[in-house]
């Protein structure tokens with residue numbers, strides 16, 4: 001048989017349209033089958049053999065021969081796929097190099113004991129621990145999102161200029177409204193999700209209290225204070241009778257715990273579409289205790305984050321009645337917070353993979 005002799009039977013010309021048709025169909029199906037051998041059991045192939053008996057006697061031999069050719073063609077497909085499977089040994093997708101590369105040509109890896117947790121992740125643990133003790137839970141943000149969570153759910157009207165403040169990276173994939181999926185520019189994308197998830201608990205007297213850390217992305221001009229990729233942690237607190245004083249006290253307590261010293265705060269009015277009123281918060285420089293240093297540009301104060309009382313439209317969109325409940329939110333940059341703790345002068349060190357930088361935090 002042709003398959004056994006190894007001849008390639010590609011694109012045979014079949015004389016019988018029925019067989020030609022079946023050949024096309026079965027080859028196409030074989031291409032998508034994981035186990036190619038299953039194609040030999042196809043009902044269409046068996047049906048062709050069944051046809052033989054219905055044909056005029058003098059046609060039967062030719063027809064039968066052509067089915068055999070088709071079967072041989074399919075067997076050859078199966079054999080070829082099995083050879084292919086044998087030629088490629090399974091790979092270890094967790095290996096940090098291509099396992100087909102000879103041992104002496106593989107990259108030299110550091111011993112795993114020499115690895116360490118990234119300083120930002122180490123500090124994030126500290127941040128979350130403080131908030132756990134204050135009664136917050138934590139949930140991670142996400143790294144791909146849609147226009148609704150990035151803007152509309154946060155009370156940015158269509159075409160509003162404030163959207164330009166959050167210039168991020170877009171993918172070619174689209175959400176169900178035909179907008180490109182984006183790399184989120186802030187962790188506020190989680191506000192609507194958290195409100196919806198916990199709105200029912202409010203009626204049971206349980207406040208919504210959640211911190212949401214995540215990696216965020218912006219199309220920035222890079223310098224010592226601006227990175228395209230950085231970390232934020234969002235805070236969200238909703239209950240009856242929550243006010244801006246609660247917000248400031250909560251954040252002052254957090255900062256004093258984090259820096260292990262009494263931190264002063266200063267708020268000034270700001271604008272965010274998703275909070276009303278909105279503030280920008282500055283803290284007394286934890287590095288020089290307001291004496292003036294390079295970290296605080298000699299001013300004694302450092303602007304750290306945006307915060308405010310959650311806008312009624314944002315609460316409503318999240319299924320929370322703004323006539324009954326109020327809440328506060330903040331979005332704080334983790335990188336900036338950590339830079340001030342250790343006197344790190346350039347935010348780009350964090351993503352630089354420079355071991356001499358990273359090893360200082362082991």
Ligand code: DAH
Pocket residue numbers: 185186187188234235272274275278305306307308309328329330331332
């Ligand atoms: N999302 C804002 C930003 O990245 C920060 C922010 C401001 C978050 C006010 C908030 C908020 O939750 O209430 O610039």
